[in-house]
Amino acid sequence: MRRIKELIIEKSLLSSALITIAVTVGIILVLAIEAVSFFKEVSIFDFFTDTQWTPLFTDKHYGILPLLSGTLLTSFIAISVALPIGLSISIYLSEYAPKSFRKTIKPLLELLAAVPTVVYGFFALIVVTPFLQQFMPNLSGFNSLSAGIVMGIMIIPFISSLSEDALYAVPKDLREASYGMGATKFQTAFKVVVPAASSGIIVSIILAISRAIGETMIVAIAAGQQPRLTLDPTVPVETITAFIIQVSLGDVQHGSIEYKTIFAAGITLFAFTFLLNTISYQIRKKYQEKYE
């Protein structure tokens, strides 16, 4: 009796774990099925080479490039903000800061990632853009610059926290050997500890990029809704995620081509983040083996 009960419990726990696989399969199936029916009406060649994205206009064009360029541009700006600051924070906290300071500041920094993204969108649109316009009169009310900067502030803790864990895990012997040679903390940090923790740092950067590409509300609010193939950070652009929001806010009939476009855009986004996440997972696996 007891053995049967134990077995039933084990199987039901297992089925909970299997739900996670069902979710992945569900995501891939849903995106693929709708995307396939999208590509029955639009040629894949046009999708990747047309330079206009106007599915909501009468003259319809389905080129993903403008949405991709918007996504990459805002992500690039965000990473340019978050990478130097996040890495400096992680090196400072792991190598320089007193333990008590490190302990109080880490949860505070993580608050940056806990703030809902719609709030960051408000900051970008209402605070940062008007502030930047004082120095850049040409800056449009919606632009990828302030959206990117604010997104960068949001992802600082993703880089600082994970990199700091990696730096902190580097064995003490390495540092002491370096100090013993007369190196300063700065030299030890950059010539010994950072190279030793490089795989962990790279993982944190990849995850931050993946996060930036998938970020939605900040760009939907502050970067505008005009798909445009440009690298100019001062004009309105539209990201993949912002397009999905734009369509979802309207009344879209199931089965219409507009409905299918959000899945075609979605599968493009998913492919990018899936690739980045898989790379980071592989690096992390290798790196774990190195230290354990």
Add this chain to the structure above:
Amino acid sequence: MNSIQKNRLKDQLFKYWGIACTLIGLVLLVLFIGDILIDGISRIDWAFITDLPSRKAEKSGIYTALMGSIWILLLTTIIAVPVGVAAGVYLEEYSKKNRLSAILEINISNLAGVPSIIYGLLGLEVFVRIMSLGASVLAGALTLSLLILPIIIVATREAVKAVPKSIRDASYALGASKWQTIWYQLLPASGGGILTGVILALSRAVGETAPLIVVGALAYVPFAPSNPLDEFSVLPIQIFNWISRPQHGFIENAAAAIIILLLITFVMNGIAVYFRNKWQKKWK
């Protein structure tokens, strides 16, 4: 200046640069919040919380959105917590090192990195259309449950892993079965850690906007939901809607609603940190 002095100077400079970087994010956050408080605090009164949305900014309140958020929070908790904890316990206590466990692990780590808006597309197709739940609170809660599942699973695993082996051995020595050991020893012992993860996951769910917009949550709902199949709005969507309007009054409303949303998020994070600290001391 010789090279030793140069190196010391570099060392000192980097130290101050590090402090500056550490503080800049926090300073900006404080500035932002200060700005929001100035914009919005005067707008908050009891009527703002109990009023229905309206076309006039001064008369608009957050009642329906707040109720929607509470509904979403409750349903998401009911759905996601049992499944997430069960999956976490399975992975930590039952699963053997084989292909299935390797696949499960890669899969969960991948799911944690899937953008939230993709979960919205999944929810739109599966819950709203195939299961024909419509743009209901239940469909929204199911979508968010899938979104926070990986966070709860990972937190449960960490918490269960941290329970010392001696407790397991003692329980088995008394003749307890595996499940009795889990139910009477491991879960109570790791409760604080699991709770921390659950609260953090839920605070993420409260702030989510994008997946719910995709699922079809509305910006304007005249009534608060009264059952799981009702239409709904949530605080972040209400804020998004107010931000997108040009009149200044709505910006003020948005700022006021943001104060409430931030209050909820920060209180939840505070509680989570409190439990984490209390629980961490237990095993040291």
